[in-house]
Amino acid sequence: MEEESMEEEGGGCEPMMDDQNHNNWGAGGYARHLLGPAAGPLGDRLLRGGPGGLGPGPAAPQLPEANGVMRSCDPAAAAGKGGAGAIAAAININASTSKFLMNVITIEDYKSTYWPKLDSAIDQLLTQSPGDYIPISYEQIYSCVYKCVCQQHSEQMYSDLIKKITNHLERVSKELQASPPDLYIERFNIALGQYMGALQSIVPLFIYMNKFYIETKLNRDLKDDLIKLFTDHVAEKHIYNLMPLLLEAQSTPFQITPSTMANIVKGLYTLRPEWVQMAPALFSKFIPNILPPAVESELQEYAAQDQKLQRELMQNGFTRGDQSRKRAGEELTYSKYESCALYFISSGYSSYQ
Structure with a gap:
């Protein structure tokens, strides 16, 4: 009804x-x-x-x-x-x-009837957890946006949307600031994933406003604008606290899960690629072609670094498996080539000169 x-x-x-x-x-x-x-x-x-x-x-x-x-x-x-x-x-x-x-939609109608419906839907999308069911009518929300665009309320609706999401991200940033160091990385990962997941629903709902106002009059794109909001109000405020914790976690294998590390590093690269310069070795493990190609003269150094990693893994309870089937004298040879291969894989190198 x-x-x-x-x-x-x-x-x-x-x-x-x-x-x-x-x-x-x-x-x-x-x-x-x-x-x-x-x-x-x-x-x-x-x-x-x-x-x-x-x-x-x-x-x-x-x-x-x-x-x-x-x-x-x-x-x-x-x-x-x-x-x-x-x-x-x-x-x-x-x-x-x-x-x-x-049937003209006045600005009073927009503020009292149409925007409250959009405001409530955006709230639910921004705070939902992965896999949650959101009890909103996407057809009704799309219809609201369509009618408001037709009635020349695009500028007001875009302003309200940006203000709404900005206020949400400022609250997220304050919550992260209050997080203890041992939970900081995981909570940042949750905030990043939750926001990017919300954009997958918010951007299509406002596609009509994007096409006939943002792209046409502002010469921008809604998704790019919303990603920039997260960069400005969350990531940029926390990058200098987050990066040392990521480097520390990298030096201690499995201090955080590999999937969490990968999500954060790839997310930071998406938000602002120049952040690679803060930790090239870290980004190179998850983003291809960050470091220059490997050279043959440095193979021994790569092998030494990998052997150090293997020793650290063994000290933390990880074993290399059954070595009994190897013939005498093969340990050094296998170790050398395995080290090189593992280093190339972990560093993201695809070729060497």
């Missing part, structure tokens, strides 16, 4: 569009759109006519019938010739115009 009432309140959206921004369709333009080139005088008469809406005016234009014979749009002439259909058509046009005028 709610969706049906909204459809009646905001209906008649499409006839208003005379350009790609859906602007500047007045009531007279609406009548001319319905009747074609000959509708100018008639549409004006319908809108500003006498008490009956069909007051005296200049001679009505002649419209061609299907057989090519000209007939009059003058209601009196049509009635005299038995043209009841012409009068009915004029009345229908007048009724359609009145309905259009009554």
Whole structure:
């Protein structure tokens, strides 16, 4: 029932569009759109006519019938010739115009009816956990956005959306600041993943505003704008606290799960690629082609680094498995080549010169 009432309140959206921004369709333009080139005088008469809406005016234009014979749009002439259909058509046009005028969404309507529905849906999407069911009607929210764009509320809606998400991200940033060091990395990972997941629903819901306002008038993209909000209000404020913790976790194998480390490093690279310069070796483990290609003269150094990693893993309870089937004298040889191979894999190198 709610969706049906909204459809009646905001209906008649499409006839208003005379350009790609859906602007500047007045009531007279609406009548001319319905009747074609000959509708100018008639549409004006319908809108500003006498008490009956069909007051005296200049001679009505002649419209061609299907057989090519000209007939009059003058209601009196049509009635005299038995043209009841012409009068009915004029009345229908007048009724359609009145309905259009009554269904205009004012700024008060937008603030009291339409934006609260969008505000509530955005709240749920921003705070949902992965796998949660969100009890909102995506069709209804998309319809709200569509009608508001048609009624020229795009600028206000975009401003409200940016303000809404900015306030949310500032709260997220404060919560992260209060996190203890041992939970800091994991909570940052949750905040990043939750926000990026929310964008997968928010951006499609506002696709109509994006296409006909943000891309056309602002020459930007909604998804890029929303990612920049997270960069400015969360990541940039925490990067200098987060990076030392990530480097420390990297030096202690499995202090945090590999998936968490990968998600954060890839996420930071997506937000701002120049952050690679803060820890190239860390980013190179998850992002290809960060470091220059390996060279043959440094193979011994790579092997030494890998052997150090293996010793650290063994000290933390990890074993190399059953070595009993190796023949005598092969330990050093296998260790050398395994070390090189493992280093290339862990460092993200694809070739060496």
